[in-house]
Amino acid sequence: MTEPERLRADAVRNRAAILRATEDLLTRHHPQQISMEQVAAAAGVGKGTVFHRFGSRYGLMRALIQERAQDLEIAITTGPPPLGQGAPPRTRLLAFLTAMVELVARNKGLLAALGPAAPVTAAPEQEPRETHPVYRSWHGHISQLVHQQRPDLDADMLAHVLLATLHSEPILNALERGYANRLDRTLRDLVTGLMPQ
Amino acid sequence: MTEPERLRADAVRNRAAILRATEDLLTRHHPQQISMEQVAAAAGVGKGTVFHRFGSRYGLMRALIQERAQDLEIAITTGPPPLGQGAPPRTRLLAFLTAMVELVARNKGLLAALGPAAPVTAAPEQEPRETHPVYRSWHGHISQLVHQQRPDLDADMLAHVLLATLHSEPILNALERGYANRLDRTLRDLVTGLMPQ
DNA sequence: GACATTACTGGACCGGCGGTCCAGTTGTCG
DNA sequence: CGACAACTGGACCGCCGGTCCAGTAATGTC
Incomplete structure (x- = not known):
C-alpha cells in the first residue's frame, strides 16, 4: 500500500520523532495553534527538516x-x-x-x-x-x-x-x-x- | 434584541461597508484566506477601523x-x-x-x-x-x-x-x-x- | 455659530508564523 | 575509503492578525 521509499537511517528516525511529537502536542493543543516551529523543537530537529520531510503543515497532519x-x-x-x-x-x-x-x-x-x-x-x-x-x-x-x-x-x-x-x-x-x-x-x-x- | 448602541453616522456607514465587503469577499474566497487588510481595503477604510468596530477576525465573522x-x-x-x-x-x-x-x-x-x-x-x-x-x-x-x-x-x-x-x-x-x-x-x-x- | 468633548479613523508598527534556502554534515554504496 | 547524494537546521523572507496613537470630525452646549 505504501511504497517503502528507502530513507536514510537518520531520516527515518527523525520522521518518527516528528510524528510522535506532533501527536503529543495535539493531545494538549488545538491543531490551529500548534506552530511548525513548536513541532520541530519538540521533536528535537530543525524546522527545515520538518518541511523537507512533509512539505507543509497540511502534509504533516495528513501523514499523521x-x-x-x-x-x-x-x-x-x-x-x-x-x-x-x-x-x-x-x-x-x-x-x-x-x-x-x-x-x-x-x-x-x-x-x-x-x-x-x-x-x-x-x-x-x-x-x-x-x-x-x-x-x-x-x-x-x-x-x-x-x-x-x-x-x-x-x-x-x-x-x-x-x-x-x-x-x-x-x-x-x-x-x-x-x-x-x-x-x-x-x-x-x-x-x-x-x-x- | 439588539441594543441600538448609538453610533456616529460615519461609524454606521463604515460598519455596513465592512460587512458588505466581507460578504462579497466570502463569495469568492474561503474564509481562511481572506485577510483583514483585504477586508479593510475592499471596504475603503483603514485596518484600525475594522478592528475598532469588530475587535477581531472572529468578531467580524460573528457579526456577519x-x-x-x-x-x-x-x-x-x-x-x-x-x-x-x-x-x-x-x-x-x-x-x-x-x-x-x-x-x-x-x-x-x-x-x-x-x-x-x-x-x-x-x-x-x-x-x-x-x-x-x-x-x-x-x-x-x-x-x-x-x-x-x-x-x-x-x-x-x-x-x-x-x-x-x-x-x-x-x-x-x-x-x-x-x-x-x-x-x-x-x-x-x-x-x-x-x-x- | 463657536467651542469643548469625545468617539472615530487609519496607517505605522510589532511579534510571530508558514515556508524557503543553502551551506555544512553525514549516511550510503561501489 | 572516497565520492556523491541525501539529509539537516537555522537564518531569512513576506505576510498577517492585532495594537497604538496622533489626527480628525461628529455631537452637545451655550
Whole structure:
C-alpha cells in the first residue's frame, strides 16, 4: 500500500520523532495553534527538516492521520466480519461507525487536524480542492454499504453527512470529555432509522 | 434584541461597508484566506477601523453571520407555522432544516466562516470554548423539537450531529455547486427515519 | 455659530508564523 | 575509503492578525 521509499537511517528516525511529537502536542493543543516551529523543537530537529520531510503543515497532519487510520483501513478491506467482507451491509456499516468513533475518540483532536480537510492554500478557485485520502476512503466505504441496502437513497450525500460529524467542534469537544458512546449511539440510531433490521 | 448602541453616522456607514465587503469577499474566497487588510481595503477604510468596530477576525465573522441569521431567528420564535409555533414538532423540524439549508446555500461559505466555530486563540485549555450564539440558538431549537417527539433519544447529541453537516468542507462544496436540494432531502430522510409520521 | 468633548479613523508598527534556502554534515554504496 | 547524494537546521523572507496613537470630525452646549 505504501511504497517503502528507502530513507536514510537518520531520516527515518527523525520522521518518527516528528510524528510522535506532533501527536503529543495535539493531545494538549488545538491543531490551529500548534506552530511548525513548536513541532520541530519538540521533536528535537530543525524546522527545515520538518518541511523537507512533509512539505507543509497540511502534509504533516495528513501523514499523521494516515498512519493512525491504517489499521482500520486494513480491517475493512481484508479483515474478518463484521468490519470486513462477509456480513450484511447494515451490520458492516454499524461496525464501521463504531470503530470510526472509537478511533477518533482515542486520538483526541486528531481528526480536527483535518481541520478544513484540505490545504487552505490560495486556491485559484474552481478546482474542487483535493480531498484527504482517508476521507475519500471512508466516504467510499460508507456510501457503498448504504447503496447496497438502500439504492433509493442518496448514498453519496448521506455518507458526507455522517462524516461531517467528525468535523464539528462541539462534537469533538464531547468526544474529549468521554462521550464517545453517546455519539456512537446517536449514529446507530440514525442509521437504524434508515436501514431497519 | 439588539441594543441600538448609538453610533456616529460615519461609524454606521463604515460598519455596513465592512460587512458588505466581507460578504462579497466570502463569495469568492474561503474564509481562511481572506485577510483583514483585504477586508479593510475592499471596504475603503483603514485596518484600525475594522478592528475598532469588530475587535477581531472572529468578531467580524460573528457579526456577519448573526445579521444573516436574524430573519430565520425571528421566523422560528415569533413567526407563523410551520417554522413558528403551532405545528407539530416533526413538521417544525423539517421546515427548520429546509430553511437552514437554504440560508447556508444562499450565503455561500458564510457558515464556513464559523470555521472552528470559535475563536482559536491560545486557549488556556479546559475552558469549554465559547460557542457561537447562532449555533447555540439552532442547537437549542433542534434538540427541543426532537425531545418533544422522541424523549427517548439523545436529542442533544443528535442536534449536534445534524448541525455538524454545516461545518463539512465537502458538503459546503456541494452547496456551492447547487446541490442544496440533495442535502435537504438527505436530512429529511434522516429525520423521517427517527420521527416517522 | 463657536467651542469643548469625545468617539472615530487609519496607517505605522510589532511579534510571530508558514515556508524557503543553502551551506555544512553525514549516511550510503561501489 | 572516497565520492556523491541525501539529509539537516537555522537564518531569512513576506505576510498577517492585532495594537497604538496622533489626527480628525461628529455631537452637545451655550
